[in-house]
Amino acid sequence: MTIIQRAAHLLPDEDTDISEAIEAIFRQDGIALMLRADVTRVEGRSGERVQVRVRSPGGEHVIEASDLLVAVGRVPRTRDVGLDAAGVEIDTRGFIVVNDRLETSAPNTWALADSAGSPQQTHVALDDYRIVNANVFGDGARRTTDRLFPHTVFIDPELGRIGLTEREARRRGLDIRVAQVPASAVPRARTLAETRGLLKAVIDPGSQDVLGFAMLAPEAGEVTAVVQMAMLGRLPYTALRDGILAHPTMAEGLNYLFSAPLRESAIGVSNAGR
Numbered sequence: 001m002t003i004i005q006r007a008a009h010l011l012p013d014e015d016t017d018i019s020e021a022i023e024a025i026f027r028q029d030g031i032a033l034m035l036r037a038d039v040t041r042v043e044g045r046s047g048e049r050v051q052v053r054v055r056s057p058g059g060e061h062v063i064e065a066s067d068l069l070v071a072v073g074r075v076p077r078t079r080d081v082g083l084d085a086a087g088v089e090i091d092t093r094g095f096i097v098v099n100d101r102l103e104t105s106a107p108n109t110w111a112l113a114d115s116a117g118s119p120q121q122t123h124v125a126l127d128d129y130r131i132v133n134a135n136v137f138g139d140g141a142r143r144t145t146d147r148l149f150p151h152t153v154f155i156d157p158e159l160g161r162i163g164l165t166e167r168e169a170r171r172r173g174l175d176i177r178v179a180q181v182p183a184s185a186v187p188r189a190r191t192l193a194e195t196r197g198l199l200k201a202v203i204d205p206g207s208q209d210v211l212g213f214a215m216l217a218p219e220a221g222e223v224t225a226v227v228q229m230a231m232l233g234r235l236p237y238t239a240l241r242d243g244i245l246a247h248p249t250m251a252e253g254l255n256y257l258f259s260a261p262l263r264e265s266a267i268g269v270s271n272a273g274r
């Protein structure tokens, strides 16, 4: 299998160390990666034989394969359904323009989830529904701004993440500390014989709030929910450091992560842009 990716990393929105760890695991598992690479031509028929021509910093390549999976993002199909006649504005990419209450430009008309340009995840779509519901039938206090939602990338091992990345925290000019341990520090990872990956947290040293969390390890999506609850409850990171978590669970790794020495961020504010 070969993954062809135009960006410099597989997950360009993640911190570079996280994406590089994923790339190393993929390569170990026999997946070839072509980064900073552009597909210039495809010939053949997927399911039979395909020839994919690729231009990368290393030169021109032709990949011969049996199947082709294209995953270059999705666009909303909003153009031909008469939204303009209803006075509902769409942006240049086809997303319905909404405010932070998910109201469109037409009175009493709401849009939500993928079509409204919300992050394309089922749990965000559900929360968009709650916002519209609250605004139409409730007190109208709910907004899309500043909500906290996780995402899980269902690779093996999983990537779970919530809140700010280290890069985003630095881009915002925040003073942060970073805790990091390898997945091999977690006893359960060793019993599962899957010790690749890492756990990482971004912490506000003043308030001791957890600002962000990333985990590349087995059950990372589940463990992220534990950190999410701490963030929602505004618990200091020391609660996750000192709370008694069952041994040997992957969640126990939070004890190890938050006991690790906190380091200053290596990302300068001026280098934090993408």
Ligand SMILES: Cc1cc2nc3c(=O)[nH]c(=O)nc-3n(C[C@H](O)[C@H](O)[C@H](O)COP(=O)(O)OP(=O)(O)OC[C@H]3O[C@@H](n4cnc5c(N)ncnc54)[C@H](O)[C@@H]3O)c2cc1C
Binding pocket: 077, 081, 112, 113, 114, 115, 119, 120, 121, 122, 123, 125
């Ligand atoms: C392959 C894939 C895997 C995914 N995996 C995950 C995942 O693991 N976790 C996760 O959180 N999210 C995942 N997502 C994203 C998630 O599915 C979407 O973000 C979510 O479904 C968005 O909800 P929605 O209501 O906006 O759109 P949809 O769920 O797509 O619903 C839109 C509905 O509108 C209907 N429709 C479209 N046009 C018209 C029309 N003109 N008239 C009437 N009806 C119409 C469609 O048939 C559809 O039923 C995945 C998406 C894809 C494509």
